[in-house]
Amino acid sequence: MxxxxxxxxxxxxxxxxxxxxxxxxxxxxxxxxxxxxxxxxxxxxxxxxxxxxxxxxxxxxxxxxxxxxxxxxxxxxxxxxxxxxMGGETAGINLSGTPSVILMSGLQGSGKTTFSGKLANYLKTKKSKKPLLVACDIYRPAAINQLHVVGDQIGVEVYSEPENKNPVAIAQNAIAHAKQNGFNVVIVDTAGRLAIDEAMMAEIADVHKAINPQETLFVVDAMTGQDAVNTAKAFNEKLNFDGVVLTKLDGDTRGGAAISIKSVVDKPIKFIGTGEKMDAIDVFHPARMADRILGMGDVVSLVERAQEQFDEEEARKIQKKIAKNQFGFDDFLSQIQQVKKMGSMKDLVGMIPGAGKALKDVDIDDDAFKGIEAIIHSMTPTERAQPAVIDGSRKKRIASGSGTSVQQVNQLLKQFDQMSKMMKMMQGGGGKKMMQAMGKMR
Known part of the structure; x- marks a missing residue:
C-alpha cells in the first residue's frame, strides 16, 4: 500500500x-x-x-x-x-435513526456492490447490527444477482424487486420492510453512474431526497488517483455526501486519492477496502495511515486485529500446555488459523514498523502457511502431540504425504522447537527481562 x-x-x-x-x-x-x-x-x-x-x-x-x-x-x-x-480525526459512521439508512453512491466499477456487502458484514459482526441490503440498480440484472450472492455469503438478507424499475419506490419499500421485520440498518446499493450523466445524477438525488439517509457514502476506486478526486467533487456538488469510501487501497502504490480527497471535497474518508474478502474493510484512521506512509508501521491496528481473533479460553489452555511442555502441532495449527483470519499477510507485515521497507521486494503470498499446514496435516495424532517421536522414516512419510521434501520437514521441526523454547522462556522470567530490554531500546 x-x-x-x-x-x-x-x-x-x-x-x-x-x-x-x-x-x-x-x-x-x-x-x-x-x-x-x-x-x-x-x-x-x-x-x-x-x-x-x-x-x-x-x-x-x-x-x-x-x-x-x-x-x-x-x-x-x-x-x-x-x-x-487526510482528515485529522477518525470519522465515525452515523447509525442514528430506526432504522439507520445508508445510501451508497459511486461510479460503475468502483466496487460499490462488493463494499455494500463488506459494510453489512462489518456492522453485523463488529457492531452487532441487523443489516438489510437493498438492490436498487435497476439497469443491470447482474448487479441484483451479485448482491444476492454477497448477501448469502455473509448471511445478510437482500431486498430486491427485479420487475420494479423505480429505484425510489424500491428504496422506500425496503425501508418499510426493514421496520416491519426488525432490521436496524438499511444499506441501499444504487446503480453506478457517471457524474456527467445528468439524468442518472438526478435519479440518485431523487432517491436521496425520498429516503433522507442518515449517511450517504461515495465509493471510489483509490487506484484512479486524481480522477477519483475530481469525480468525488462532481458527486458532492449534487449529493452533498457525508463521507468517502476508498476501495482497492491494497493495490494502490501511489496514494494520491487518499491524500488529496479530503482537502478538495472537505468530506472525511470513513472506510477503506483492503482486499477481496468480505472482512477486508477498515475504518480509516488518518494518523495511522500517515505512520504507514512514512514507514512507521501501524501497531495499533495490528493489535486491534489480533484482539478481534483472540480467544481467551484457548489462550489459557495453550499457556498451560507451554508450562507443561505439551505444546504440539495441533496447537500451532490453531494459532496459524487465527493469524490467517487477521487479513492478508502483506497488509499485516506493512503494520510492523520497519518490516514493510525491509520486505518491500519480497512477495508475501497469502498462501504462505500452505506448506506448513500440509506437513502438519500429514502427521499422525501422536506425531502432532509429541514431535519428538518423529524419526527419519516418519519424516520421509510426512514429506511424501505433504508433497514436500524431508529438508522442509526438518526445517519446520527445527523452527517449531526454537519457537517452543522461546515461548517457554516468555512464560518464565525471560519474558519480563525481554520486555525491559525492549523498553531500554526505545
Missing part, C-alpha cells in the same frame, strides 16, 4: 534523518523533494504546494534548525501535516 510514495518520501527525508547539520537551504531542498513525491503520487498540485509551505512555516517557527534532533522533529512535522491533510 502506497509503496512508491513511501519510498520517495523516505529518500526525501533521508538527509534530515541523519546527524548532519540542518540548514534552511537543505530544509527547502528536502521539502521540494517531498512536493515532487506527492505530485508523483498523483496528489493535486495545489494541495502538494500548500502542504510543503505549511510544513516549512511550522519547521522554521518551531526552531527545527537548532533543535537537538532536527531530523526527527522534521519527520514528525511531515507526519502531523499528512494526518491533518
Amino acid at each position: 502506497f509503496d512508491n510514495l513511501s519510498d520517495k518520501l523516505d529518500k526525501a527525508l533521508h538527509v534530515l534523518k541523519g546527524h548532519g547539520s540542518i540548514t534552511e537551504v537543505n530544509v527547502a531542498e528536502t521539502l521540494k523533494e517531498v512536493r515532487r513525491a506527492l505530485l508523483d503520487a498523483d496528489v493535486n498540485f495545489k494541495t502538494a504546494k500548500e502542504f510543503t509551505n505549511s510544513v516549512k512555516e511550522k519547521a522554521l517557527g518551531q526552531n527545527v534548525l537548532t533543535s537537538l534532533q532536527p531530523g526527527q522533529l522534521m519527520v514528525k512535522l511531515v507526519k502531523d501535516e499528512l494526518t491533518e491533510l
Whole structure:
C-alpha cells in the first residue's frame, strides 16, 4: 500500500534523518523533494504546494534548525501535516435513526456492490447490527444477482424487486420492510453512474431526497488517483455526501486519492477496502495511515486485529500446555488459523514498523502457511502431540504425504522447537527481562 510514495518520501527525508547539520537551504531542498513525491503520487498540485509551505512555516517557527534532533522533529512535522491533510480525526459512521439508512453512491466499477456487502458484514459482526441490503440498480440484472450472492455469503438478507424499475419506490419499500421485520440498518446499493450523466445524477438525488439517509457514502476506486478526486467533487456538488469510501487501497502504490480527497471535497474518508474478502474493510484512521506512509508501521491496528481473533479460553489452555511442555502441532495449527483470519499477510507485515521497507521486494503470498499446514496435516495424532517421536522414516512419510521434501520437514521441526523454547522462556522470567530490554531500546 502506497509503496512508491513511501519510498520517495523516505529518500526525501533521508538527509534530515541523519546527524548532519540542518540548514534552511537543505530544509527547502528536502521539502521540494517531498512536493515532487506527492505530485508523483498523483496528489493535486495545489494541495502538494500548500502542504510543503505549511510544513516549512511550522519547521522554521518551531526552531527545527537548532533543535537537538532536527531530523526527527522534521519527520514528525511531515507526519502531523499528512494526518491533518487526510482528515485529522477518525470519522465515525452515523447509525442514528430506526432504522439507520445508508445510501451508497459511486461510479460503475468502483466496487460499490462488493463494499455494500463488506459494510453489512462489518456492522453485523463488529457492531452487532441487523443489516438489510437493498438492490436498487435497476439497469443491470447482474448487479441484483451479485448482491444476492454477497448477501448469502455473509448471511445478510437482500431486498430486491427485479420487475420494479423505480429505484425510489424500491428504496422506500425496503425501508418499510426493514421496520416491519426488525432490521436496524438499511444499506441501499444504487446503480453506478457517471457524474456527467445528468439524468442518472438526478435519479440518485431523487432517491436521496425520498429516503433522507442518515449517511450517504461515495465509493471510489483509490487506484484512479486524481480522477477519483475530481469525480468525488462532481458527486458532492449534487449529493452533498457525508463521507468517502476508498476501495482497492491494497493495490494502490501511489496514494494520491487518499491524500488529496479530503482537502478538495472537505468530506472525511470513513472506510477503506483492503482486499477481496468480505472482512477486508477498515475504518480509516488518518494518523495511522500517515505512520504507514512514512514507514512507521501501524501497531495499533495490528493489535486491534489480533484482539478481534483472540480467544481467551484457548489462550489459557495453550499457556498451560507451554508450562507443561505439551505444546504440539495441533496447537500451532490453531494459532496459524487465527493469524490467517487477521487479513492478508502483506497488509499485516506493512503494520510492523520497519518490516514493510525491509520486505518491500519480497512477495508475501497469502498462501504462505500452505506448506506448513500440509506437513502438519500429514502427521499422525501422536506425531502432532509429541514431535519428538518423529524419526527419519516418519519424516520421509510426512514429506511424501505433504508433497514436500524431508529438508522442509526438518526445517519446520527445527523452527517449531526454537519457537517452543522461546515461548517457554516468555512464560518464565525471560519474558519480563525481554520486555525491559525492549523498553531500554526505545
